[in-house]
Amino acid sequence: METYYHPKDLAKFSDMSKGNPQLWDKFMAYYGAVFADGALSEREKALIALAVAHAVQCPYCIDAYTQSCLEKGSNAEEMTEAVHVACAIRGGASLAHGVQMRNVVNQLSM
Amino acid sequence: MAMTLLARGTPLASSREQLRTLGATPGCGPFQQRMAAAGLAPLTATGIEVFQINVGKFCNQTCRHCHVDAGPERTEQMSRETAQLCMRALAATDIPTVDITGGAPELNENFRWLVEQARALGRRVMDRCNLTVLLLKPQADLADFLAQHQVEIVASLPYFRSTQTDAQRGDKTFAKSIEALQLLNRLGYGREGSHLVLNLVHNPVGAFLPPRQEALEAQFRRELWRQHQIVFNHLYTITNMPISRFLDFLIDSGNYETYMQRLANAFNPAAAAALMCRHTISIGWDGTLYDCDFNQMLDLPVRAPAPRHVRDFDPAQLNHRRIVMANHCYGCTAGAGSSCGGATAQ
Numbered sequence: 001m002e003t004y005y006h007p008k009d010l011a012k013f014s015d016m017s018k019g020n021p022q023l024w025d026k027f028m029a030y031y032g033a034v035f036a037d038g039a040l041s042e043r044e045k046a047l048i049a050l051a052v053a054h055a056v057q058c059p060y061c062i063d064a065y066t067q068s069c070l071e072k073g074s075n076a077e078e079m080t081e082a083v084h085v086a087c088a089i090r091g092g093a094s095l096a097h098g099v100q101m102r103n104v105v106n107q108l109s110m
Numbered sequence: 111m112a113m114t115l116l117a118r119g120t121p122l123a124s125s126r127e128q129l130r131t132l133g134a135t136p137g138c139g140p141f142q143q144r145m146a147a148a149g150l151a152p153l154t155a156t157g158i159e160v161f162q163i164n165v166g167k168f169c170n171q172t173c174r175h176c177h178v179d180a181g182p183e184r185t186e187q188m189s190r191e192t193a194q195l196c197m198r199a200l201a202a203t204d205i206p207t208v209d210i211t212g213g214a215p216e217l218n219e220n221f222r223w224l225v226e227q228a229r230a231l232g233r234r235v236m237d238r239c240n241l242t243v244l245l246l247k248p249q250a251d252l253a254d255f256l257a258q259h260q261v262e263i264v265a266s267l268p269y270f271r272s273t274q275t276d277a278q279r280g281d282k283t284f285a286k287s288i289e290a291l292q293l294l295n296r297l298g299y300g301r302e303g304s305h306l307v308l309n310l311v312h313n314p315v316g317a318f319l320p321p322r323q324e325a326l327e328a329q330f331r332r333e334l335w336r337q338h339q340i341v342f343n344h345l346y347t348i349t350n351m352p353i354s355r356f357l358d359f360l361i362d363s364g365n366y367e368t369y370m371q372r373l374a375n376a377f378n379p380a381a382a383a384a385l386m387c388r389h390t391i392s393i394g395w396d397g398t399l400y401d402c403d404f405n406q407m408l409d410l411p412v413r414a415p416a417p418r419h420v421r422d423f424d425p426a427q428l429n430h431r432r433i434v435m436a437n438h439c440y441g442c443t444a445g446a447g448s449s450c451g452g453a454t455a456q
Contacts, residue, residue: 072322077271
C-alpha cells in the first residue's frame with residue numbers, strides 16, 4: 001500500500017454496513033435527514049459540510065462535497081469562502097487557546 | 111472564440127466515433143439493458159406533442175458544451191423547400207408546440223417565415239435563443255419580431271455570474287446576455303401579467319449534474335433581480351449530454367469515465383419513463399426525422415417502419431414508433447431527469 005488514501009475507496013463507503021447493518025442503517029437514515037431541505041437549504045448544508053470536511057481534513061469528504069456543492073448550484077467563490085470560514089475557525093481556535101497559555105504564564109511568572 | 115470539432119479535424123467530429131466511445135465505457139453497462147431491467151424496453155412514443163425543428167448548425171457562438179458542434183463556420187442550413195415540407199407536415203396534424211432550435215436558429219434565413227407560418231396555424235412557437243444573437247446589428251429588429259408573434263423564448267444562461275457563463279459560452283457572453291435579457295424585459299418578456307414568456311436554461315459548467323431545478327430557479331430569480339433587475343418565467347435545468355463538444359471536454363479533462371458512471375449510477379426509472387423523446391419528433395436541417403436532437407447529432411434517425419423524412423411525415427406511424435437508444439441516453443435519465451423542458455422527475 002503506497003498511500004493510506006485511495007480515491008476509489010470513496011465508492012466503498014457502504015462496505016461499512018457489513019460489520020453492523022443496523023447501525024449503518026440508523027446512521028444513513030440520520031445522515032439523509034440531516035442533509036434534506038429544512039430551515040437551511042440543501043445547498044447551504046452542502047457548503048457547511050464542505051467547510052467541515054476541510055476542518056476535519058477528510059479527502060473523501062472534500063471530494064464528495066465539492067461535487068455536491070456544484071450540483072446544488074454553488075460556485076467556486078462561495079465554496080472558497082466556506083473553506084476560509086473553516087480556516088478562520090481553526091486558526092481562531094488556536095489563537096483563543098493562547099489565552100490558556102497566557103493564564104499559565106501569569107500563574108507561574110513573578 | 112473556441113473552434114468546432116469539425117474545424118479542428120478531431121476524430122470526435124464524427125458521430126460514429128462518438129458512438130464507438132460511448133459504447134465502450136467501463137463501468138457503464140448498455141443503456142438498453144438498464145431500460146429493460148426497469149421494464150421500459152422497448153421504449154415507444156406516446157404521441158407527438160412537440161415538433162422540434164433544428165434549422166441548422168450555423169451559430170455566432172462556439173460554446174464548449176455544445177451537442178451540435180455548432181459554430182460560425184458551419185454551413186448546414188435548412189432550405190426554404192425543407193421548411194415548407196415541415197409546415198405542410200405540421201398543418202396536417204394538431205401538434206400543439208413548435209420548438210425551433212439550431213445553431214442559432216434566428217440566423218437561418220427561413221426562421222422568420224417558419225415562425226409566421228406556425229403561428230398562423232395557431233401553434234405555440236418556442237425559440238431556443240442564445241441571447242447574444244439579439245444584439246447582432248443585422249438582427250436589430252429580432253426581439254420586436256419575436257414579441258410581435260408572441261414567440262416563447264427559451265434562453266441559454268448557465269449561471270447568474272460572468273465567470274461561469276463566460277467559461278462555458280465565451281468571453282463577454284454574460285454581459286451581452288444580461289443586456290439582451292434587459293431588452294426582452296423592456297418588451298414585456300418574463301413580466302407578470304404579460305403573455306410574453308421568457309424561460310432560461312441552465313447547463314452545468316462542468317462534469318457534474320445540474321442542481322434541483324426548483325432550488326436553482328429560486329437562486330437565479332433572486333440574483334438576477336438583485337444584480338440586474340431581470341425577471342423571467344421559469345428556469346429549466348438540462349444535463350450536459352456526453353456527445354460532441356461536451357464529450358470532447360470530458361475526455362480531454364480526464365472526466366469521461368467518472369461522468370458516465372455518475373450518470374449511470376443516478377439512473378432514475380421515473381425520469382426514464384418520462385423521456386421527452388416519447389412525445390417529441392425532431393427534424394434535421396435536411397428534413398430527416400429523429401427521436402430527439404441528441405439522436406440527430408449522432409445520426410440516429412427514427413427506426414423503420416416509421417418514415418425517415420419530413421416529406422413522408424405520417425403521424426400514424428410516428429406516434430407509436432420504437433425509440434432509438436444508446437448510452438448517451440443516460441444523460442436524460444440521471445437524477446431528476448433532463449429534457450428540452452428541463453427536469454422530468456423528482
